[in-house]
Amino acid sequence: SGAMRERVRIAIQKSGRLAEPARALLSSCGLSWRESRDRLFCHGDSTPIDLLLVRDDDIPGLLAEGTCDLGIVGRNVLLERASGYGTGEVPPFREWRGLGFGACRLALAVPQAWSDSQAAALDGLRIATSYPALVSQWLKERGIAADVVTLSGSVEIAPRLGTADLICDIVSSGATLAANQLRATDIVLDSEAVLAGPVAPFGDARAEIAGLFLRRLDAVLGLRD
Ligand code: PRT
Ligand code: ZN
Numbered sequence: 001s002g003a004m005r006e007r008v009r010i011a012i013q014k015s016g017r018l019a020e021p022a023r024a025l026l027s028s029c030g031l032s033w034r035e036s037r038d039r040l041f042c043h044g045d046s047t048p049i050d051l052l053l054v055r056d057d058d059i060p061g062l063l064a065e066g067t068c069d070l071g072i073v074g075r076n077v078l079l080e081r082a083s084g085y086g087t088g089e090v091p092p093f094r095e096w097r098g099l100g101f102g103a104c105r106l107a108l109a110v111p112q113a114w115s116d117s118q119a120a121a122l123d124g125l126r127i128a129t130s131y132p133a134l135v136s137q138w139l140k141e142r143g144i145a146a147d148v149v150t151l152s153g154s155v156e157i158a159p160r161l162g163t164a165d166l167i168c169d170i171v172s173s174g175a176t177l178a179a180n181q182l183r184a185t186d187i188v189l190d191s192e193a194v195l196a197g198p199v200a201p202f203g204d205a206r207a208e209i210a211g212l213f214l215r216r217l218d219a220v221l222g223l224r225d
Contacts, residue, residue, distance in 0.1 A: 003066070006205040007048040008213065011068035014040070014053035018193050021101040022072040026051075029216040048209055063093040063196055069206055070213075072099065075191040076106050076131065076170060083133035095194045097217065102193035104172045106131055109182040111159055111166070119166075119185045122146045128155050128164035131188075135168045138188045156180040 012022040031049055033042035042051040052068050059071040060081035075095060082091040108127070110119045123145045129135045132150045139146055149164045156176055158164040170191070171177060171184055195217065201207055 004204040005069075007044070007050055008070065008206050008209045009050050009052055009068040011052040011054050011059045011062050011071040011073075013056045013059075013072070016056060018056065018072060018074065018102050019053075022099075022193065023051075025072075025099060025101070025217075025220065028220050029213065031213075047213070048205075049213060059196065060091075060093060063198065064091070069197065069202070070096070070210065071196045072193055073196055074102055074104070075194045076104070076134070076189055078194060078196050079189065080131045080134050083137050090199065092199055093196050094199050096197045096214070097195040097221065097223075099193040099195060100221065102191070104170050104191050105184075105187050106134060106168060106189040106191060107171045107184040108166060108168050108186045108188065109156075109171070109177050109184045112181045112183050122166070125165040126163075127166055127168050128158035129168040130155055131168060134188055156182060 010026065012026075013019040031047055032045045033051055034045055036042055040053050042053070044050045052062070054062065056073050056077055059068070059073040060078055062068040063071050064081075071093075075098070078093070078095060082093070085091045122139075124147075126147045126149050127135060127139075128149045128151050130150070130152055132148045135148050139148070149158070151158060151163075155167050155169045157180060158167055159182065160180065167182065168188055174184065177184060197210070202210060
């Protein structure tokens with residue numbers, strides 16, 4: 001959005017895996033907030049940086065429309081949305097920093113009973129996933145003609161239900177795959193929580209605020225002395 005603003009809005013997950021570590025990281029950067037009653041918007045106290053507490057899936061869209069300036073979101077969610085932009089279209093957001101928490105992998109997983117050669121021949125098979133754009137891109141890059149079946153949840157039971165032959169899902173410990181008699185094969189994406197921001201620089205007071213925040217963040221992340 002073209003509106004001039006003098007405060008920076010950071011969107012983070014309201015609840016879920018990234019919510020607490022994101023707040024802790026921002027606190028360690030010296031940010032603090034007045035708790036608002038609805039707890040969807042937290043006004044920054046010590047710095048002109050406010051928080052927006054949302055579903056992680058909404059963060060790329062909020063960045064794209066300019067409702068928030070920065071966001072903390074899984075690389076998997078950010079890149080899935082970025083991959084959804086057509087050729088010639090450039091996503092207005094990008095990863096600014098990897099944040100070192102929320103580590104996981106987007107991985108293909110096949111029934112444990114499959115042999116390695118079965119797992120390597122995916123042409124004509126159906127892959128269930130909540131990440132259709134990333135999976136389609138990965139298949140295209142390798143010239144594999146598999147069908148992508150988009151599911152919003154419970155992806156790991158798709159092979160047993162017969163709705164797909166294999167899956168591509170987020171894995172951290174691997175316990176969920178094991179519980180569903182699946183095993184991971186290829187890694188499509190190594191993910192972690194990232195700071196996402198616009199591709200174009202801010203054209204107003206937000207540039208200085210975001211710059212100061214980044215310097216503090218980099219000090220906390222140990223990227224600089
Ligand atoms: O409510 P909202 O939409 O905001 O939250 P959400 O439920 O969509 O997201 P949430 O909180 O589950 O995950 C947020 C982000 O955390 C993801 O986008 C990833 O970047 C990251 N992350 C890290 C994970 C995991 N680890 C993870 N293990 N996201 C999901 N999982 C799932 C995984 O799919 C599996 O089904 O947790 C299950 C357990 O994993 P295992 O391998 O340890 O058994
Ligand atoms: Zn979500």
